[in-house]
Amino acid sequence: MASMKRSLLVALWFVFLTFPLMVVKVNTLKNTVEWRWLNMLWVFVGALVLHQFWCWALDKRQKSRKKAELEEGLETDLNIGQRLLREPKLYRPFLVGLAAVALLFPWVLDVYQVNIMVLALIFVVLGLGLNITVGLAGLLDLGYVAFFAVGAYSYALINQHFPALGFWSCLPIGGLIGAFFGIVLGFPILRLRGDYLAIVTLGFGSIAKIVIENWEE
Incomplete structure (x- = not known):
């Protein structure tokens, strides 16, 4: 009962988070707003089922945990993500389900919704890269998005x-061009740290913005 109540709360919270993406469809050309309430129902049901499965998998794993691991407390402090990666019985079905959702997504929803999710995943990748640059490497990079802009604009051109x-040939070429500019800028400033690195990367970001905006001129 407690698990079902928690799943309902999680599903409602997930509906609230995805409401602007899944329910509201804004057409800026026609100045219209379309409300797709059926999508909200699918999000609620999907989140409810997935959370119930997640609770069942964690409960099953907890019951099958070995006595030695319980005594040593090796996995008591692990968060959900770490538990998922350490237990093959959990992460394998999770990866299969995730792949199935990714494959079915373009066929179930319309092009508008697919474009929204692609844009969201692009920003997720940018966030992961920034986390590596600033969080793990400790480099204060204020012009990080400029390399993404160079690669994206190069692909478009x-x-x-x-x-x-074709698309699949131009896409990696654009990525390689963005990586090339990152390497070219990275070698001269390898020894810079802190504010100096921030100033250089911020300057590169401003230069990239000005060049892209005035490309035709």
């Missing part, structure tokens, strides 16, 4: 002027 290459 290549795809526009060389349409015969």
Whole structure:
């Protein structure tokens, strides 16, 4: 009963978080707003079922935990993410389910919703990269997004002027160009730290913005 109550609260919270993405569809060309209430129902049911499965998997794992591990307390302080990675019985079904959702997503929802989720995942990747740069490496990079902008704009130009290459050829080329600019800028400033690195990367970000905005001129 407590597990079901917790699952209901999680599902409601997930509906609240995804409401702007899944329910509201804004058409800026026609100045219209479309409310898709059925999506909210699917989000609620999906979150409820997934949370129930998650609770069942954790409960099953807790019951099957070995006595030695309980005595030593090796896994008592692990969070949910660490538990998922350490237990094959949990992360394998999770990865399979995640892959199934990713494969079915473009076929179940419309192009607008797919574009929204792609944009959201792009920002997730940017956040992960920034976490590595600032959090793990300790580098104060204020122009981090400029390398993403260089790669994205390079892909757009290549795809526009060389349409015969196609999407899957232009995309890695744009990524390689962005990585190349990162390496070119990175070598001269390897010894910089703190505010000095922040100033250099911020300057590169401003330069990239100005160049992109005035490209046609």
